[in-house]
Amino acid sequence: MGAAEEHLAIADRLFKSIEAGDLESVRAIYAPNARIWHNTDGVEQAVEQNLATLKWVIANIRDIRYTDVRRESTATGFVQQHVLRGRLKSGREFILPACILAAIENGRIVRIDEYLDSAKTAEIRE
Numbered sequence: 001m002g003a004a005e006e007h008l009a010i011a012d013r014l015f016k017s018i019e020a021g022d023l024e025s026v027r028a029i030y031a032p033n034a035r036i037w038h039n040t041d042g043v044e045q046a047v048e049q050n051l052a053t054l055k056w057v058i059a060n061i062r063d064i065r066y067t068d069v070r071r072e073s074t075a076t077g078f079v080q081q082h083v084l085r086g087r088l089k090s091g092r093e094f095i096l097p098a099c100i101l102a103a104i105e106n107g108r109i110v111r112i113d114e115y116l117d118s119a120k121t122a123e124i125r126e
Contacts, residue, residue, distance in 0.1 A: 004073035007104055011078045014102075014109065015066050021058045023051050031108040040118040061086035061094055077104040077111075096120045 001009070010029060017025035027047065036050040037043070045053065058064065064086040071080040084096040096116060103111040 003075075006107065007073040007078045007102075008071060010104055010107070010109065011071055011080055011102065015069075015080075015082075018054060018058075019064050019066065021064075023054060023058075026054060027051060029109055031105065031110045034108070034110050034112070036112045036114065039113075039115045040121055060089060062089075063087050074101075077102040077109070094120075 014026065014029050017023075017029065030047045030050075032047065034047050034050075035044045036047075037045070064084065066082045067085055068083045069080060070082070071078060078100075079102075080100045082098055082100075084094075084098060086094045088094050097120075099115040101113040102109050
C-alpha cells in the first residue's frame with residue numbers, strides 16, 4: 001500500500017470509528033502526542049481532551065454520520081470536507097459542514113486542523 005492509500009485508509013477508519021462511537025479505536029489512530037485544533041476556539045487539544053470532546057458529542061447527538069464526503073490524500077496526510085449529521089436530544093436534525101486537514105506520521109494522525117461553523121456548533125447545546 002502506498003502513502004496515498006494508507007492516508008485514505010486511516011481517514012476512513014477515523015470517521016467510521018467516530019460514527020460507531022468507538023473512542024478506543026480513535027485513540028489508536030491518533031499518535032500519543034497528536035494535537036487537534038479547531039477554528040472555533042483556536043485551542044489545540046491533546047488526545048485525551050479531544051476524546052472527551054468526542055465523548056460529549058456522541059452523548060449529545062444521536063445517529064452520527066458523515067455525508068457528502070470529499071476526501072483527498074495529501075503528501076502529509078489527507079483533507080476531507082463533509083457534513084456531520086445526527087439528531088439532537090430535542091429530536092431536531094443537526095447538520096454541520098466541516099473541513100478537516102490531517103497530518104500523518106508513521107501510520108498515525110499527529111495533527112488535525114478542523115474548520116467548523118461556530119454558530120452551528122452552538123446548536124448542540126440547546
